[in-house]
Amino acid sequence: MALARTAGRLKASPQLVAVGAVSIYRTAISPVLHALNGPACRFEPSCSVYAGDAIAKYGIIRGGAMALWRIARCNPLGGHGYDPVRVRADERRGGE
Structure with missing residues (x-):
């Protein structure tokens, strides 16, 4: 039982690290960039919020790819x- 919980935590660790990195960016770096350049977000929610939501919902690989695609479209x-994070198909059907 304890081994299964440990395996689950290890599997979720990269996702938590990625979401934490996005949170650190939003807290420490983004305000400095906004102070120097002004707000430049073309989308609502901002790309950093989108990245955190996508990684939390879809995992580090698919959510990270979604975030990179969103950043690439920001030109x-x-x-x-x-442009919010898409809802998963199984969530639309009621979590079947």
């Missing part, structure tokens, strides 16, 4: 506006 030719 003058990319989109803008409200």
Whole structure:
């Protein structure tokens, strides 16, 4: 029983580290960038919020890829506006 809990924690560790890294960026680095350059977010929620949500919901690989794709779209030719993390198909059906 204890071994199963330990294995589950080890499996979730990279995801927690990634979400923590995004949180540190949002707390320490993002305010400095906004003070120097002003707010430059084209999307709502911001890319860092999107990255944290995507990694928490989909895991480090798929959520990280979603976050990188969102950052790549953040350019003058990319989109803008409200763009939240997609809802998983199983959550739309009621968690079957």
